[in-house]
Amino acid sequence: MGKIQHQVTKIKNLLGETLFQVLLIILVGLILFASMYSNVKPEKLDLKLFSVADQTIRSPITVEDKESTEKKRKEALNLVQDVYILKKEYTQNRVDLITSIFDSVVEVKDDIADEMSQKEKEEGQVSEEPPISDQLQRLKQKLTENETKELTDPVFIALLQSSKDELSIARDLTVTAINYVMSSRIAADDVENAKKRLEEELKYTSLNSSLKNAAIELGRYAIIQNEFYDPTATKEMRQQAIEAVDAVRILEGQILVEEGQLISRDIYRQLELTGILDNENSLKPFAGLALLLVTLLSGLYYFFYFLDVSRELKHMYLLIVSIILVFSIVLMKILSLFVQLNYAEISYIFPAAMGAMLIKLLTHERLAIGFTIVLAICGSIIFNEGITATLQITVAIYILLSGMASILFLSKQNNRSKILQAGLFVTAVNIIVILMLIFLRNGQYTGMEYGFYLIAALASGIGSAVLTIGLLPFFEAGFGILSTMKLIELSNPNHPLLRKILTEAPGTYHHSVMVANLAETACEAIGANGLLARVGCYYHDMGKTKRPQFFIENQMNIQNPHDRIPPQTSKNIIIAHVTDGVELLKKHKMPKEIIDIAEQHHGTTKLAFFYHKAIQEGIEVNEADYRYPGPKAQTKEAAIVGIADSVEAAVRSMVHPTHEQIETIVRKIISDRLSDDQFCECDITLKELETVANALYVTLKGIFHSRIEYPENIKQKVNHA
Structure with missing residues (x-):
């Protein structure tokens, strides 16, 4: 730590x-x-109205300048003119009115003609027209009160005294002039000018003077205002003008006043609006x-x-x-x-x-x-x-x-x-x-x-x-x-613990190196830390240095001591190499990851050989007593080191193993550990275990490959035979 x-x-x-x-x-x-x-x-600024700014000041926030926005909206409203609409139907209405007056005159004249003709038939003599006053009275009865009030009697008399042909010509001229003048917009203050324009239109016609004056008066009477203010349309236009004006915003970071610039009322208001003037507290x-x-x-x-x-x-x-x-x-x-x-x-x-x-x-x-x-x-x-x-x-x-x-x-x-x-x-x-x-x-x-x-x-x-x-x-x-540099340092053969295992248990050292090669390859195949696995392998059997002769890899040219002691003692010695190793590693303050691998590489697996030996000798045994104390592997690296350790020992014990035998033993060891729930506490997956099996098989196949019998070797064998 x-x-x-x-x-x-x-x-x-x-x-x-x-x-x-x-x-x-x-x-x-x-x-x-x-x-x-x-x-x-907030900056502490001493700013006064109409003073000169001693620095450039930017806005700290984005805020709407409502006063400027309202000012722009008022300017936009002032540019919007009132909306007036042209009532085109008024032209036709006035034309129809004048036409009806002429038609009424013709009707009066026709009625008088019919009466005179009837009277001539009854009396047998030519009758006289009724006086003009009677004709005028008859005409007024056909017209409305407004027409009789607005138009003078001379107008009606002139019409009654004219022939039908003259009336037809006068009607056409008057209607044409009315239609022409009222086709243009006539505002309330322009009605009199419009009437004068109509008067100019009729002044030079070929009508007799009395009929012409009557036509002019009728035309003037027909001309009225046809352009009217539209409050609804005007309101809509004003609303559109207001909506078209974008809100004036003082943007964050915008320069409000530059260094050396006079602080006017508008600038002072913007400074106040952005909170710069009262931001000190x-x-x-x-x-x-x-x-x-x-x-x-x-x-x-x-x-x-x-x-x-x-x-x-x-x-x-x-x-x-x-x-x-x-x-x-x-x-x-x-x-x-x-x-x-x-x-x-x-x-x-x-x-x-x-x-x-x-x-x-x-x-x-x-x-x-x-x-x-x-x-x-x-x-x-x-x-x-x-x-x-x-x-x-x-x-x-x-x-x-x-x-x-x-x-x-x-x-x-x-x-x-x-x-x-x-x-x-x-x-x-x-x-x-x-x-x-x-x-x-x-x-x-x-x-x-x-x-x-x-x-x-x-x-x-x-x-x-x-x-x-x-x-x-x-x-x-x-x-x-545990860094890469630290791992490399720990892998140095001159490290005191590695020198200890090399000198005191050379067979275990060689076994550890072989397991390290296998474990590193398998870890790298699944993306685990291969270097950690390798270094962990170097130290995983450090406890064997306490009693090296009790482990088969160190029993060169000596009798196996387990043959002379009870299986209970043998299993205690074998199990103790884990706890002895952990104790030794802790004493030398080794990294926790290395200690964990040494402690977990056997998990809680069973010492099957001594367990069955005890049973064969008739000793009453408890299976739990013949299992390593654990814990089970907590990491992928610890799990793989445990597999590689068992695989290397198993394959090394075989004489000239074939490729098929190697693959079988690798898969059997993994299968046995799976069925014994040795991987239930680490996050290694079945797919990764399959990859590990293939990696171990390929590596072991390269180590235990078939060797060619050279002629010299064959000759020596024959001679010895």
Whole structure:
């Protein structure tokens, strides 16, 4: 266990697990709050009306300028004219009215003619027309009161005194003039002008003067207003004009006043509207930041809560993620100082993928994803280009995609040797993301600016890889994480324990090397940690150094001591090699993963040979006493080491094994362990066991291949015979 992990365990035991987790998250939250405090703190500005601004001020928020919006709407309303409609049916109505007057005159004349003709027949002499006054009276009876009141008697008399032909001509001329004049719009204040236009139309006709005057008066009477105000249409037009006016908005980041500019009433109103004038004592930005951090850290804790690992690992993962998050935020904060000096593009140099790669390699992929999301949101606040309480979305996208690219690459290449390749992959993604953001802005950039962006992308990608490689050993050492370098160090034959087993139990050492070859190949075939399996094999039988002569691989040119002792004693000695080995490994402070393999490689399997020997000797036995104490294999590596250990011992005991015999023994051992429930506590699948069987068979086939009998060897055999 690493030093940091050891100290954390002490603190955790002192405080309790839940309290420790809560305090750790609160501590991380406070550090993040302190880091982003200045980025959301409202600026203290001494601004007065009609004073000169000593700095350029941008809007911290997007807000609607209702006063300007209302002003634009009023201007739009003023441009909307009242809607008037032309009543075309009025023209026909007035034409029909005048026509009916002429028709009434003709009817009166026809009635008089009929009466005179009737009277002539009755009296036999020519009768005289009735006086004009009677004719006028008859005509008025056919007309409405309004017509008789508006039109003078001379008009009717002139019509009654005219012939039908003259009346027909006068009617046509009058109707034509009315139709012509009323085809145009006639407003209320233009009626008199319209009447004058009609008068001009009839003035030069060939009618006699009295009939002409009558036609003119009839025409003037017919001309009326035909254009009327439409309140409904006018209201609709005004509503459309209002809706067409977009709300005036002061956008986030918009310049309200430039340095050296006079603060006019309108500018002062906008400063007041955006809350800049009275923001000194505002607590809203801090409350918002606190809520944001609570949400982010709660979401991150949610990832931990549902992580399918042991409680001890959860605590270690939580601490690792917290340290990396704080380190990333501090590094981000340092870089943000250059943003305040008008180097906004410096944010792209930030090693965005570093934290994601460290967490992916040290903990879990799901935690790396959650971490990247949190870091991207925090980065959007810290790199906000000096605009208080705003979010820099482009930086958030850059950090998010950069981190996700590293996770994606390492999810397929989960190997520490691939970190530099992951950095190059992240660099390529960074370049694509930066170009995407630049092109979306549609701005004009110089070649030097493009070059800087490319250098920043390269520095971020390679820097992430270099920092990951540099920091990884510290985390592995501090938290007791078994690293590749540590495994390589433990595999060195000069290691004291390996020298001990080599000198005291050379047969066991050779057996361990053979098992290591088998286990490593099988682990790599299913994507498990082959190097861990190999090193675990080197130490898995370390307990045999206590009584090496009791194990068959070390019994060279000596009699088997088990032949002279009871089976109970033999099984105790054999079982003890597991506990002795674990004790020895713990004494030398070996990594927990190596100790677990040594403790679990036999699981709770039965020592069948001594069990049956005891039965044959008539000894009353309990089967449980002839089983290893366990525990059963908890990891794929431990399960495979156990299989490889049994397979190697079984095949080595055979004389010139054939390929078929090797395959049979491999599958039988796996089948026996399955039926004995030795794999029920680890996550190895049946499909993976099939892959393991094939890998072991192929490797063993290469080791125990058929050898050619050379002529010299045959000759020696004949001579000896």
